[in-house]
Amino acid sequence: MEAHPANLPAPTASRAGLRLPGVGTGIGGGMVMLYLSLIVLLPLAAVFSEAFSLGIGHFWDQVTSPLALKSLKLTVACSLIVVVINGIFGTILAWLLVRDQFPGKSIINAVIDLPFALPTIVASLTLLTLFGTDSPLGIDIAFTRAAVVVALCFVTLPFVVRAVQPLLLEMDREMEAAAASLGAGNFTIFRRIIFPNLLPGLAAGIALAFARALGEFGSVLLFAGGLPDTTVSSVFIRNQVESDNLVGASAVSVVLLVASLLLLGCVSLIQRWAIRHDRSSSEFIPTLAKDVSGDGGL
Amino acid sequence: MSANPASRWGLRFLGLGYLTLLLLIPLVMIFYKTFEDGIGPPIDAITTPDGLHALKLSVLMVVIAVPLNTIFGIGCALLLVRHKSKLNPLIDAIINLPFAVSPVVIGLSLYLLYGTDGWFAFLAEEGIKILFSVPGMVLASIFVSLPFVVRETVPVLQEIGTDQEQAASTLGANGWQTFWKVTLPSIRWGVAYGVVLTTARVLGEFGAVTIVSGSISGQTQTLPLFVEKQYANFNSTGAYGASLVLALLALVTLLAMNLLKRKEDA
Numbered sequence: 001m002e003a004h005p006a007n008l009p010a011p012t013a014s015r016a017g018l019r020l021p022g023v024g025t026g027i028g029g030g031m032v033m034l035y036l037s038l039i040v041l042l043p044l045a046a047v048f049s050e051a052f053s054l055g056i057g058h059f060w061d062q063v064t065s066p067l068a069l070k071s072l073k074l075t076v077a078c079s080l081i082v083v084v085i086n087g088i089f090g091t092i093l094a095w096l097l098v099r100d101q102f103p104g105k106s107i108i109n110a111v112i113d114l115p116f117a118l119p120t121i122v123a124s125l126t127l128l129t130l131f132g133t134d135s136p137l138g139i140d141i142a143f144t145r146a147a148v149v150v151a152l153c154f155v156t157l158p159f160v161v162r163a164v165q166p167l168l169l170e171m172d173r174e175m176e177a178a179a180a181s182l183g184a185g186n187f188t189i190f191r192r193i194i195f196p197n198l199l200p201g202l203a204a205g206i207a208l209a210f211a212r213a214l215g216e217f218g219s220v221l222l223f224a225g226g227l228p229d230t231t232v233s234s235v236f237i238r239n240q241v242e243s244d245n246l247v248g249a250s251a252v253s254v255v256l257l258v259a260s261l262l263l264l265g266c267v268s269l270i271q272r273w274a275i276r277h278d279r280s281s282s283e284f285i286p287t288l289a290k291d292v293s294g295d296g297g298l
Numbered sequence: 299m300s301a302n303p304a305s306r307w308g309l310r311f312l313g314l315g316y317l318t319l320l321l322l323i324p325l326v327m328i329f330y331k332t333f334e335d336g337i338g339p340p341i342d343a344i345t346t347p348d349g350l351h352a353l354k355l356s357v358l359m360v361v362i363a364v365p366l367n368t369i370f371g372i373g374c375a376l377l378l379v380r381h382k383s384k385l386n387p388l389i390d391a392i393i394n395l396p397f398a399v400s401p402v403v404i405g406l407s408l409y410l411l412y413g414t415d416g417w418f419a420f421l422a423e424e425g426i427k428i429l430f431s432v433p434g435m436v437l438a439s440i441f442v443s444l445p446f447v448v449r450e451t452v453p454v455l456q457e458i459g460t461d462q463e464q465a466a467s468t469l470g471a472n473g474w475q476t477f478w479k480v481t482l483p484s485i486r487w488g489v490a491y492g493v494v495l496t497t498a499r500v501l502g503e504f505g506a507v508t509i510v511s512g513s514i515s516g517q518t519q520t521l522p523l524f525v526e527k528q529y530a531n532f533n534s535t536g537a538y539g540a541s542l543v544l545a546l547l548a549l550v551t552l553l554a555m556n557l558l559k560r561k562e563d564a
Contacts, residue, residue, distance in 0.1 A: 020380055020463065020481065021373075021473040029385060032374050036392045039441050043407030044395065046417060050410050092313040102310065110556050114321050116495070117548035117555070119502030121522045122541045125529060126324040129331055136327075154320055186305065215400025217505035218522070222529060234402040234505065241406055241509060250410065253403040260398035 047257070051250035062251035070228075071236035072255060078145065078232065079213035082152040083160075083206045090160025090205060091198065097161070098168040112162070115155050120218025123154050127223045147224040148232060155219050156209035163205030167198050200274035204267045211263040214256055328545045332538040340539030343528070348516045349540060352524035356501055358432070359520060363439040363500045368493055371447025376481070378448070379455040396444050404441050405509025408434055412510075430512040435520065438506040443499040447492035454488030454562070455481075487562040494558065498551040502544065 021028070052059050062068060096102070097109050115123065127150060129135075132142035141147050171194070179189045217234035224230040226239065233252055240249035332340045343349060374393065378386055396404070412418050412428040421428055428434045462484070466476040482489075504522040511518035513527060521540050528536035 019467045019471070019473040019476055020376055021477050028373060028377050028381070029383060032370070032377055032389060033385070035370050036389065039437070039444060040392055040395050042417070043404070043411045043441070044399070046410040047403065047407045089313060089316045092309055093317065096309060096313045100306065100310065108314070108317065110552050111317070111321055113552055113555060114325065114548065117498045117502075117551040118325075119504060119522045119525075119544045119548070121504045121525050122328065122502070122544050122548075123324070125525060125537060125541055126327050126331075130324050130327050137323075150320075154324075157317075157320065186302070211398055215398075215403065217400060217402045221504075222526065234400045237400070237402045237406060238505075238509065241409065246406075246410065246413075249406055253400070253406055256400055257398070257403060260400075261395075264394055264398045 044257070047250045047253050050246055051254045054247055058247065059251050059254075062248040063255055065248070067231070068233075068236060068248065068252050071231050071233045072252065074145070074148070074229075074231070075214055075233040075256075078148045078152055079210050081149050082156060082213050083210050085149075085153055086156055086160050086209055087202060087206050090157065091164050091202060094161045094164035094168055097165060112158050115157050120155060120216070121222065123219045124151060124222035127151055127154060127219070131223070142223060143225045143227050143230055145224075145230060148220055148230055151219040151223050152213045152216055155216055156212050159209040159212065160202065160205035163201040163208070164198050165201075167201040171197055200270050204270045207263045207267045207270070211260040214260055214263075325545065328538065328541050331534075332542040335535070339535045340542065343533065343536035343539040344543060346536070348519065349524060349536065351516050352519045352521045352540070353543070355432070355435075355518075356520040356522075359436060359439045359503075359507075360497055360500050362436050363443060364493060364496050366440060367443055367496050368447050368489065370444070371492060371496075372451055372482075372485075372489060374448045375451035375455055376477075379452055380460070393445050393448050396442055401442060401503065401505030402509060404506040405438060408437055408441070408506070408510045429510055430514070430518060432518070434510040435507050435518060438510050439500045439503055442503050442506050443496040446495040446499065447489060450488045450492035450495070451485055454485045458484045487558055491555065491558045491562065494551055494554045498548065501547055 051062075063072075093112065097105065097112075127147070128142055130137065131139050131147065131150060133140055141150065175193050176189050179193055184192070215234055216232070217238070220230075220232055220235065224232070226235045231239070233256055237249045237252055237256075240246070240252070344353070374389065377383075378390060399407075409429060410416050412421065412434060414422070418428070426433075428437070462480050463476050466480045471479065502522060503520075504526070507520055508523055508526070511520075511523065513519055513523045515524075515527060519527060521544055525537050525540045525544070528534070528540065
């Protein structure tokens with residue numbers, strides 16, 4: 001979610017003659033790589049190794065087996081619906097939090113992060129209670145595809161809000177005022193001025209939400225269950241592990257993993273683009289001013 | 299853009315209605331369902347030996363995984379921000395991996411690595427049990443919560459710059475002195491925010507832990523696993539009781555996040 005460290009001008013220790021523990025000695029870097037290898041890289045390498053252990057043909061057979069393919073299609077379709085819903089409602093919520101004033105706003109702002117804090121299995125249980133057979137609202141969608149969508153909406157809600165909110169806060173309202181004074185209506189102002197400015201955040205938020213939705217497990221488990229029509233890929237993988245088809249589980253895992261990595265790559269590209277875009281326009285004058293004041297050379 | 303009253307109320311209705319239906323009512327629902335039959339049954343359900351064991355095990359996960367990821371997180375952030383290296387983009391990409399990987403895939407990865415045919419199968423042969431026991435669950439917890447402290451510390455480190463650290467070095471402070479007296483006090487709220495997120499994630503993790511633990515009652519069940527098992531055994535009072543404990547912890551997390559954000563901005 002944060003900007004890529006490599007993109008930002010970071011004062012380096014070595015150049016400045018700065019002394020900090022582990023920095024510049026090589027030991028720190030070695031320890032970081034060792035920790036990452038043991039905790040993250042080796043286990044993930046084991047998944048790739050297992051997926052291709054019987055050859056690439058077998059890998060492909062596993063991925064395209066009817067049940068695996070069905071789960072992948074369901075996962076992608078539901079995730080797409082979810083990011084559209086949360087793209088719209090997330091933008092509306094971000095707008096309300098930045099531009100509107102209403103009682104309880106700070107509480108609402110805090111509650112947005114609830115899906116990040118609430119364990120997914122608890123989310124699943126309470127959604128089941130609210131939208132299940134004994135629903136107090138009379139809406140029973142438990143163990144259907146709609147339940148998959150609602151569960152994924154719940155867990156991915158914060159992404160778009162939190163990605164769009166800072167952009168709305170920073171936005172220069174004079175542009176909107178200028179457009180309004182030139183006779184543009186609200187919809188035109190939104191379409192021509194606000195939306196293009198929010199686009200990088202919206203796209204990043206949607207990509208993050210999509211990546212999260214692809215792998216989501218706990219929140220779907222109790223609410224949507226593992227019926228033939230509601231088995232998302234993560235539930236499929238769990239089932240394969242339980243029936244000891246580790247190659248099949250790993251093959252689908254590799255597909256999910258690669259898809260998520262591509263999405264995170266997109267987020268990184270969007271952020272890089274946004275930073276460059278930003279620098280070429282708004283930071284042009286401040287940079288000049290800095291040079292004039294003799295404070296040049298960051 | 300000055301919205302007219304009609305569209306303003308329309309947006310409020312849509313946005314807040316969505317939030318109420320999706321987040322607020324479910325949250326209230328946990329409280330209502332837990333205490334439907336009074337305060338006694340849920341308390342009885344979570345004070346059973348299995349319930350208490352699950353609570354203890356969840357705390358144990360936090361006690362081991364959070365300090366490890368905090369120390370690693372601060373060190374890694376220092377390295378990424380203060381030390382330009384060709385490895386940095388690679389390290390940065392690896393740090394993000396746990397966000398990209400499904401918890402079930404994380405569970406599977408450990409299951410494969412430490413399982414009977416895995417590369418680390420020799421550990422089990424030596425009598426060091428990783429899978430279906432606490433060490434495997436700890437590894438899963440560390441994996442899923444790895445990025446938070448790094449992600450929260452990096453921007454703060456970038457923001458504070460190196461002026462004060464350089465001054466300390468000029469005045470003869472060694473690396474550790476500079477770190478304890480200058481760097482850490484300046485980044486403490488960012489680190490604390492990361493620690494809160496790490497703790498919440500470790501407490502709530504379900505998918506990865508369920509695969510490596512086998513979810514054996516009274517032995518390898520954390521609170522989230524206990525919730526699922528209780529529900530599967532048609533003991534919904536137990537499931538809601540444990541859910542309430544987790545939901546209260548989530549609310550404490552939200553509160554801490556907001557207080558820390560305010561401190562950070564101040």
